[in-house]
Amino acid sequence: xxxxxxxxxxxxxxxxxxxxxxxxxxxxxxxxxxxxxxxxxxxxxxxxxxxxxxxxxxxxxxxxxxxxxxxxxxxxxxxxxxxxxxxxxxxxxxxxxxxxxxxxxxxxxxxxxxxxxxxxxxxxxxxxxxxxxxxxxxxxxxxxxxxxxxxxxxxxxxxxxxxxxxxxxxxxxxxxxxxxxxxxxxxxxxxxxxxxxxxxxxxxxxxxxxxxxxxxxxxxxxxxxxxxxxxxxxxxxxxxxxxxxxxxxxxxxxxxxxxxxxxxxxxxxxxxxxxxxxxxxxxxxxxxxxxxxxxxxxxxxxxxxxxxxxx
Amino acid sequence: xxxxxxxxxxxxxxxxxxxxxxxxxxxxxxxxxxxxxxxxxxxxxxxxxxxxxxxxxxxxxxxxxxxxxxxxxxxxxxxxxxxxxxxxxxxxxxxxxxxxxxxxxxxxxxxxxxxxxxxxxxxxxxxxxxxxxxxxxxxxxxxxxxxxxxxxxxxxxxxxxxxxxxxxxxxxxxxxxxxxxxxxxxxxxxxxxxxxxxxxxxxxxxxxxxxxxxxxxxxxxxxxxxxxxxxxxxxxxxxxxxxxxxxxxxxxxxxxxxxxxxxxxxx
Numbered sequence: 001x002x003x004x005x006x007x008x009x010x011x012x013x014x015x016x017x018x019x020x021x022x023x024x025x026x027x028x029x030x031x032x033x034x035x036x037x038x039x040x041x042x043x044x045x046x047x048x049x050x051x052x053x054x055x056x057x058x059x060x061x062x063x064x065x066x067x068x069x070x071x072x073x074x075x076x077x078x079x080x081x082x083x084x085x086x087x088x089x090x091x092x093x094x095x096x097x098x099x100x101x102x103x104x105x106x107x108x109x110x111x112x113x114x115x116x117x118x119x120x121x122x123x124x125x126x127x128x129x130x131x132x133x134x135x136x137x138x139x140x141x142x143x144x145x146x147x148x149x150x151x152x153x154x155x156x157x158x159x160x161x162x163x164x165x166x167x168x169x170x171x172x173x174x175x176x177x178x179x180x181x182x183x184x185x186x187x188x189x190x191x192x193x194x195x196x197x198x199x200x201x202x203x204x205x206x207x208x209x210x211x212x213x214x215x216x217x218x219x220x221x222x223x224x225x226x227x228x229x230x231x232x233x234x235x236x237x238x239x240x241x242x243x244x245x246x247x248x249x250x251x252x253x254x255x256x257x258x259x260x261x262x263x264x265x266x267x268x269x270x271x272x273x274x275x276x277x278x279x280x281x282x283x284x285x286x287x288x289x290x291x292x293x294x295x296x297x298x299x300x301x302x303x304x305x306x307x308x309x310x311x
Numbered sequence: 312x313x314x315x316x317x318x319x320x321x322x323x324x325x326x327x328x329x330x331x332x333x334x335x336x337x338x339x340x341x342x343x344x345x346x347x348x349x350x351x352x353x354x355x356x357x358x359x360x361x362x363x364x365x366x367x368x369x370x371x372x373x374x375x376x377x378x379x380x381x382x383x384x385x386x387x388x389x390x391x392x393x394x395x396x397x398x399x400x401x402x403x404x405x406x407x408x409x410x411x412x413x414x415x416x417x418x419x420x421x422x423x424x425x426x427x428x429x430x431x432x433x434x435x436x437x438x439x440x441x442x443x444x445x446x447x448x449x450x451x452x453x454x455x456x457x458x459x460x461x462x463x464x465x466x467x468x469x470x471x472x473x474x475x476x477x478x479x480x481x482x483x484x485x486x487x488x489x490x491x492x493x494x495x496x497x498x499x500x501x502x503x504x505x506x507x508x509x510x511x512x513x514x515x516x517x518x519x520x521x522x523x524x525x526x527x528x529x530x531x532x533x534x535x536x537x538x539x540x541x542x543x544x545x546x547x548x549x550x551x552x553x554x555x556x557x558x559x560x561x562x563x564x565x566x567x568x569x570x571x572x573x574x575x576x577x578x
Contacts, residue, residue: 056575059411060410061410061575062574080410081413082413084410091408094405098325100326101328109325112317112318113318113414114413
């Protein structure tokens with residue numbers, strides 16, 4: 001479905017006012033990967049790592065500086081219009097719906113832009129109305145929708161023409177827990193029930209864990225991981241952090257099964273692996289504990305660990 | 312060919328409907344833009360009443376030129392004037408959205424952000440046209456009527472091409488608004504007067520590089536049955552549609568090249 005070989009994108013940045021210096025920034029550097037039909041793939045990386053730039057090259061928005069891209073058998077930047085009929089795209093921070101029009105009007109316009117036959121459109125819309133529960137705000141102008149409602153509208157807009165492949169750029173950004181879950185359920189549904197290939201960029205590890213089998217991790221333009229999510233967590237995500245607030249500042253605690261990473265006044269960060277209960281008991285036995293919390297490693301942390309090459 | 316026009320009508324129609332929802336505000340906008348137009352018209356009248364002759368052109372003839380150019384320009388402004396906001400679309404990255412849809416990007420830019428209130432600007436041209444035609448007592452032949460009917464769309468296409476080329480600058484500079492304005496709004500101003508009143512370097516620029524002479528000057532010579540004071544070949548008086556097609560092709564090519572330079576914004 002997607003074939004990427006040695007893909008590179010350089011941007012020329014000019015600095016300085018009078019004597020303009022030319023700097024070449026490699027936003028994406030020599031990336032290669034393949035995606036099969038029907039995969040639900042996560043594309044993960046810190047902000048500015050090159051995720052969006054990659055997606056923009058896959059959808060034909062940006063022309064690559066080097067390498068080769070084939071999406072659904074087409075070269076995106078050369079056959080943009082043809083490709084657009086077969087893919088859907090949603091950018092979490094952009095609005096593709098018509099701001100001043102009722103939601104339903106946007107769908108109606110998109111139907112004509114994509115030349116969707118009337119009967120196909122009706123069945124398709126009917127389904128999204130049920131799955132995404134659109135009816136309560138179908139006739140509300142888009143600018144009056146909540147973020148969660150709007151994202152549901154955007155997802156429908158991206159799927160109305162029944163694409164084979166769906167690109168989602170940060171679809172859950174800014175959503176509350178309930179809304180996030182709804183979006184995730186929807187993605188699972190279209191992937192499992194309809195066999196739509198989904199490529200999802202996010203910096204929310206939760207999205208990935210609940211949705212994707214396979215995961216790509218990009219950082220500073222380079223692909224640093226391509227493999228199963230389970231394996232990544234097994235290798236880099238097993239360590240968690242126990243953050244304890246003690247009664248007063250003390251030297252770094254020495255407890256079995258944990259290493260103190262950071263101390264800030266009475267607060268200490270302990271890195272550990274395995275169940276938290278035993279460790280908590282040991283810490284409580286060693287000193288007087290006021291409060292505690294457990295943190296899962298976030299994406300920045302995992303990326304850092306991949307770099308450190310740790311096991 | 313028909314289908315894109317229907318789609319354009321649908322897209323623009325939806326925006327017009329939503330603009331008309333705020334009826335009072337829309338009417339005020341329309342009235343405001345008409346009022347500005349009307350004041351412009353008064354200013355033109357003042358000039359025409361004080362200057363009897365502009366080169367070999369009588370004031371009434373200049374009024375006709377002025378009117379036809381204004382109408383072409385106002386229609387262009389109505390159809391694609393929102394290209395002025397295009398640099399904003401580039402800056403905030405919303406141009407991305409248009410590129411993932413199966414339609415030409417220029418078509419979509421032109422079909423979005425349509426503002427019906429710009430219609431008010433066309434009023435001034437129509438008023439001056441009525442004045443000029445009433446004063447000139449032209450002898451109407453089939454050829455002249457045909458010329459009048461053809462020259463306005465040709466003029467719109469020429470102005471629009473200049474406008475599109477100007478908008479392409481945004482792909483490189485992300486903001487070249489004022490520079491572009493010099494050619495669009497400035498171009499209108501130049502085309503409103505007979506080009507033989509300008510210095511020869513400017514005239515050549517207007518005839519050949521930015522073909523504004525074909526918006527009005529050449530067709531108007533034919534309408535008025537006038538000898539070209541510049542002594543240029545007569546076929547130029549009929550060349551406007553051809554020039555319009557060439558200008559549109561050039562603008563389309565430049566646009567396509569420019570889109571390949573699009574850098575998009577944000578992560």
